[in-house]
Amino acid sequence: MTGYIIRRLLQFIPVVIVATLIVYAMVFLMPGDPIRALSGDRPMSEQVQDRLREQYNLNDPFLIQYGKYMWGVFTQGDFGTTFQGRPVLDIIQQGLPVTLTLAAVAFCFQAIIGAIAGILAAVYKDSFIDRFVQVSLVVAVALPTLAIAFLLQLTFGLNLGWFPIAGTRDGMVSYILPGIVLAAVSTGIVARMLRSELIEALQSDYVRTATAKGMKRSRVVTRHGLRNSLIPVVTFLGADLATMMGGAIVVESVFNMPGLGGQVFRSIQAQENTIVVGIVTLMVLFYVVVNLLVDLLYAVLDPRIRYE
Amino acid sequence: MTTAPQNTSAQHSRSDVAGNGPLLEVKDLHVEFRTKHGVAQAINGLNFTLEAGETLAILGESGSGKSVTAQTIMGILDMPPGHIAGGEIRYRGQDLLAMKPEQRRRLRGVSISMIFQDALSSLNPVLPVGWQIAEMFRVHQKMRRRPARQRAIELMRRVGIPAAERRVGDYPHQFSGGMRQRIMIAMAIALNPDVLIADEPTTALDVTVQAQVMRLLKELQTENNMGLILITHDLGVVADVADKIAVMYAGRVMEAADVYDIYARPGHPYTQGLLESLPRIDAAGERLNAIPGLPPSLTDMPPGCPFSPRCPYATDLCRSELPGLLPIVAEHTSACHFRDDMYRGRLQTPEEAQA
Numbered sequence: 283m284t285g286y287i288i289r290r291l292l293q294f295i296p297v298v299i300v301a302t303l304i305v306y307a308m309v310f311l312m313p314g315d316p317i318r319a320l321s322g323d324r325p326m327s328e329q330v331q332d333r334l335r336e337q338y339n340l341n342d343p344f345l346i347q348y349g350k351y352m353w354g355v356f357t358q359g360d361f362g363t364t365f366q367g368r369p370v371l372d373i374i375q376q377g378l379p380v381t382l383t384l385a386a387v388a389f390c391f392q393a394i395i396g397a398i399a400g401i402l403a404a405v406y407k408d409s410f411i412d413r414f415v416q417v418s419l420v421v422a423v424a425l426p427t428l429a430i431a432f433l434l435q436l437t438f439g440l441n442l443g444w445f446p447i448a449g450t451r452d453g454m455v456s457y458i459l460p461g462i463v464l465a466a467v468s469t470g471i472v473a474r475m476l477r478s479e480l481i482e483a484l485q486s487d488y489v490r491t492a493t494a495k496g497m498k499r500s501r502v503v504t505r506h507g508l509r510n511s512l513i514p515v516v517t518f519l520g521a522d523l524a525t526m527m528g529g530a531i532v533v534e535s536v537f538n539m540p541g542l543g544g545q546v547f548r549s550i551q552a553q554e555n556t557i558v559v560g561i562v563t564l565m566v567l568f569y570v571v572v573n574l575l576v577d578l579l580y581a582v583l584d585p586r587i588r589y590e
Numbered sequence: 591m592t593t594a595p596q597n598t599s600a601q602h603s604r605s606d607v608a609g610n611g612p613l614l615e616v617k618d619l620h621v622e623f624r625t626k627h628g629v630a631q632a633i634n635g636l637n638f639t640l641e642a643g644e645t646l647a648i649l650g651e652s653g654s655g656k657s658v659t660a661q662t663i664m665g666i667l668d669m670p671p672g673h674i675a676g677g678e679i680r681y682r683g684q685d686l687l688a689m690k691p692e693q694r695r696r697l698r699g700v701s702i703s704m705i706f707q708d709a710l711s712s713l714n715p716v717l718p719v720g721w722q723i724a725e726m727f728r729v730h731q732k733m734r735r736r737p738a739r740q741r742a743i744e745l746m747r748r749v750g751i752p753a754a755e756r757r758v759g760d761y762p763h764q765f766s767g768g769m770r771q772r773i774m775i776a777m778a779i780a781l782n783p784d785v786l787i788a789d790e791p792t793t794a795l796d797v798t799v800q801a802q803v804m805r806l807l808k809e810l811q812t813e814n815n816m817g818l819i820l821i822t823h824d825l826g827v828v829a830d831v832a833d834k835i836a837v838m839y840a841g842r843v844m845e846a847a848d849v850y851d852i853y854a855r856p857g858h859p860y861t862q863g864l865l866e867s868l869p870r871i872d873a874a875g876e877r878l879n880a881i882p883g884l885p886p887s888l889t890d891m892p893p894g895c896p897f898s899p900r901c902p903y904a905t906d907l908c909r910s911e912l913p914g915l916l917p918i919v920a921e922h923t924s925a926c927h928f929r930d931d932m933y934r935g936r937l938q939t940p941e942e943a944q945a
Contacts, residue, residue, distance in 0.1 A: 485668075487711040493666045494706075495777065496699035497729060509716055584716055585761040 290574050299352075301566040302559070306348045309555040351559065361560035370560040373545060377561075380541035383454075384533070385526045387461030392469040393519055399469070400476025400515075405503055407481055415477075419470035427529075431463045431536045448538040460537040464529050468522045472515055479511035486510075513583050520576030524569040611683035613817045614640040614663070614702075614785050619677035621655070621662055621841075623888075624670060630888035632658045634841040636677070637915060640817040642784065645808075647820045647828040647849070649864070650838035653885055656821045659838075660789045663819075664704050665694050681785070700730050703778040707790035709770035713762040719773045720746070720758030726780040745776040749806060768799035772806065779810055786811070787819045792827060804831055825868055829853065837861050840886055840896035843915055847922040857924035857933040860897045895927070902939045903928060 335341050342350070354360035361370035403415040422430070438459060439447030446456045483489060484507045492506040493499075530543030538544070542561050549557035581587045621633040633655045640646050650656045661667040663679055665686065679686045681702065686694060706712040714722055723745055724738035733741070739758065746754035749772040762770055771791060778786060788807060792800035808831050811818045822828060828835060829849065836846040837860065845858040856862040863881040883900040886892055892899055898908040907927055915925040918933045931937040 487706060487708060488714040490666055491706065491712045491774075491777075492714070494664050494698060494704045495726060495729075496695050496697070497725070498695065501729070506714055506717075510714070513716075585718075586715060586763050 287574075287578070290577070294570050294574075297570055298563075298566060302352065302563050303348060305562045305566075306351065306559055307344070309558050310344055310347070355560075355563060361563070362556035364554055364556055370556050373557060374542065374560060374564060377540060377542040377545045378564075380539055381527065381530050381534070381543055383457055384460055384464060384530055384539065384541060385523065387454075387457045388464035388468075388526060388529075389519070389523055391461050392465040392472055392522070395465075396469040396472025397476060397515070399473035401480060401503070401508065403473065403477040404480035404484065404511075412477075415473060419473050422466045423470035425466070427463060427466065427532055428536065430466050431460075431533065434459050434463060435537075449540075456537075456539075460533045460539060463536070464526060464533045468519075471522075472518065475518060476511055476515050479514060480507055483507040483511045509583075513580065516579060516583060517576055520572055520579065524572040527565040527568060611680055612639045613642045613644075613682060614819075615678075615680040616659075616663070617678040617680070619659070619662065619679065620675035621658055621667070622673045622675050624673055628889040631891060632672075632841050632888055633662070634891075636838075636841070636843060638836050638843065638846060640785065640819060642817050643811070643815045644834065645811065645818040645820060645832045647822060647832035647835045648838055649822060649825065649828055649835055651823055651885065653888070654838040655841040656823075656838055657789055658841075660704060660787045660819070660821055663785075663787060664702065665698060666704075696730075699726060699778075699783070700781045701783055702785040702787070703781070703783040704787040704789065705771070705774045705778045705791050707793050709767065709774045709794070710762060712774060713770060715762055718759045718761055719765070720760075723773065723777050723780060726777060730781055741780070742776075745780055746773070749773070749776045749779075749810075750802075751776075767795050768803060771795060771799075771803050775803070775806065775810070779814065779816075782814050783816060785817045785819070787821070789821045790823070791820070793822070793824070800827070807831070825864060837864070840891065841888065842896065842925060843923075844897065844926070845922075845924045846915070847924075851922055855933055855935070857918045857922060857929050858897075858926045859901045859903050859932060859937070862932070863900075895925070903932075903937050905940060 340347070351362060354362065359371065361374060363369050364373070399415045399419065403412040406412055425433075435447040438444045445459045446452045447459065449456060480503075484503070486507075488510075489502060489506050492502045497506070527543065530541060531547050532543070533539075534541045534544035535547050542564075546558060546561050548554075549561070616636055616638050619633055619636040620631070623630040623632055636655070636659060638646060638648075648656050648659065658667065658672070662672075662674065663686070667674075674687060677687070681697065686697070689697075713719065720739055720742045723742035724733075724735070727733040727738040727741050728735070743754045743758050746758065751757060751769055751772055757765075762773070765773065771794075775791075786807075791807065792803050795803060804827060807818065807820075810816070820828070820832060832849045834846065835849050835852050837844045837852075837858065839860050845852065845856065845861045847857065852861060853865065856865060860881070863879075866879040867881060869878060881900055886896050886899065892909070894907075894909045894911055895901070895904070895913055898904040901908065905927075911927070913925045913927045913929075915923050916929065917923045918929050922933070924932070926932055928937050
C-alpha cells in the first residue's frame with residue numbers, strides 16, 4: 283500500500299510538468315504584448331519597458347521562463363507577482379476560500395440530493411417517484427448552466443427574496459444558489475448512475491441471499507445493495523470534485539463571487555499571465571491529489587481491489 | 591454462556607408458529623410468471639411433504655420448476671413477474687402464503703433457510719464472511735458485535751474452515767469454491783433451522799469437493815434433526831443422501847417415492863429416461879441414451895401429460911388427458927396413466943404392442 287502511494291506520488295511529477303507546460307505555453311503564445319497592454323495609452327519609456335521585461339523574465343526563451351517559474355513555485359511557494367507588483371499567492375489566498383466553500387457546498391448538494399434521488403428511484407422503480415426523479419434530472423442535465431443560474435436567481439433571489447443573488451457578503455447563505463447551479467449537472471448524473479447501479483445490485487444473488495437470511499427490506503437495500511452500488515458513484519464524485527474548479531469559472535462569474543474561478547476569467551481577459559498560470563497550476567495539483575485520494579478510497583470500498 | 595440465550599430465543603421464535611401437521615407440506619401449488627409474452631406456468635399443482643430429519647430430493651432438468659419451488663417456499667420469489675396462482679405451503683400446519691410479510695420474514699433464515707448454487711455470487715463481495723455470518727445473530731437475536739463474531743468463528747470451525755479465527759475477516763473472493771459453499775452453509779444453519787433448502791449446493795464444485803460438502807450437509811442434518819430439501823439435477827448426488835425423491839417435470843411432480851424403490855423400479859417413463867441417460871461404467875463405448883426432444887414451453891403447455899410429446903409409450907389417452915399423481919403402492923406415486931404396467935416392467939411402446 284505504502285509502495286503504491288509512493289509510486290503514485292512519483293507519477294505526479296510528469297503529470298504536473300506536462301499540464302503546467304501546456305498552460306504556460308498557451309499563455310505565452312497568446313497574442314499581444316502584456317507590457318504594452320499594461321501601459322495602455324500612456325507613453326512608457328523603452329528603459330522602463332526593458333526593466334519590466336527583465337523583471338518578469340520576458341526576454342528569456344520559453345523553456346527558461348517556464349523553468350524559472352516552476353522553480354519558484356516548488357522551492358519557495360512563489361507563484362510570481364502580477365504586473366501591478368502584487369504577489370499572485372496573495373490573490374490565490376484571497377480567492378481560494380471562496381472557491382473551496384463553493385465547491386464544498388456543490389459537492390454536498392450533489393452527493394446528498396443525487397444519492398437520495400437515485401435510491402428512491404431505484405427502490406420505487408417504475409413508480410411515480412421514479413418517473414418524477416428521472417424527468418427532473420433530465421431537465422437539470424439538459425438545461426445550460428447559465429439558464430439554471432438565471433432561473434434560480436430570478437425565482438429564489440428576486441421574486442421570493444430567499445437568497446442573495448450575487449457576491450458573498452451574506453456568508454454561507456450566498457453560497458446556496460451558486461452551489462446548486464454548480465452541482466446541477468452532476469446531481470443528475472449521480473442520481474441516474476446510482477439508480478441503475480442499485481437496481482442491478484437489488485437483482486443480484488447476494489441481495490437475494492440477504493433476503494433469504496430474513497433481513498428487513500431497509501437493511502437489505504442499505505447494507506447489502508447500496509454498499510456495492512456506491513463504488514462507481516464515489517469514483518465519479520471524486521473525479522467531479524476535481525473538475526469543479528473549472529465549473530467555478532462560469533458560476534463565480536455569473537454570481538459575481540470573488541473566487542479563483544472568476545479571477546482566472548478576469549485575468550485571461552487582462553492578459554495577467556502570472557495569475558492565470560498560478561491558479562491553473564494550483565488546479566492541476568488539486569486535481570491529481572483528489573484523484574489519488576479517490577483511488578485509495580476505491581480500495582477501501584471494494585476489498586477485491588488491492589494496490590501493491 | 592453464549593449458547594444459552596441463543597437457544598431460548600430460537601425456541602421462542604419457533605413457538606410463534608407451533609402447530610400440528612407435518613414439518614413442511616406443499617399442497618397443489620401453482621406459480622406463474624406473467625410477462626409481456628404471455629403467462630408461463632412454472633409450477634402446476636405441486637404436492638409434497640417433508641418431515642423432520644428427512645431428506646427429500648427434488649430432481650429435474652433445467653426449467654422444471656425446481657428453483658422456483660425453493661424460492662416460493664422461502665418467499666424470495668420476485669413478484670412480479672412471479673405470481674402464486676394457488677395452493678398452500680404449510681410449515682407446522684401454518685400456511686406461509688397466508689402470513690403477514692413481517693411474520694414471514696421472522697421465519698426466514700431462522701426456521702426455514704436456504705443455500706444457493708453459486709456461493710461466489712450469493713455472498714456479498716464487499717463484506718467479510720464473518721460479518722455476513724454474524725449478521726444472523728446480530729439481526730435475529732440482537733446479539734452484540736463481539737459475541738456474534740465469536741459465534742461466527744465457531745460456525746466456521748463447525749463447517750470445517752481451517753484457521754477460522756484468522757479467516758473470519760476475509761472476503762468471499764479469498765476463499766476457494768468449496769470453502770465458500772461451507773460459509774453459505776454456516777450462514778444457513780446459524781440459527782438451527784427446522785427446514786434447510788439446498789438449491790443445487792454442489793453443482794458449481796469439483797467432484798471431490800462435492801462429496802465433502804454433501805457429507806457435511808448430511809452430518810448437520812442429523813445433528814439438528816433438520817428437514818432437508820435437496821434440489822438437484824444430479825442423480826448421483828441423490829442416491830447417496832436422499833430418503834425420498836420427487837421427480838419434477840414441467841412444474842409438476844411426475845413421480846415420488848422412496849429412493850431405493852425409484853432406482854429399482856421407476857413408475858414413470860420420464861424417470862426411466864433419466865436413469866437410462868446416466869453414463870454407466872459397465873457400458874463403456876456405448877452411446878448415451880438421452881431422452882429425445884425438449885421440455886415443453888411453459889407458455890404453451892400441451893394438453894394431457896406434459897411428457898407425452900417425448901414419451902415412447904404415449905397413446906392418445908396421454909395426449910388428451912392429464913394423469914393425476916396417484917399411488918402405485920404405498921408411498922410410491924406416479925403421474926402416468928400406465929403407472930402400474932410401468933412399475934412392473936410390462937409397459938410396451940405402441941409399436942411393440944402392435945408387433
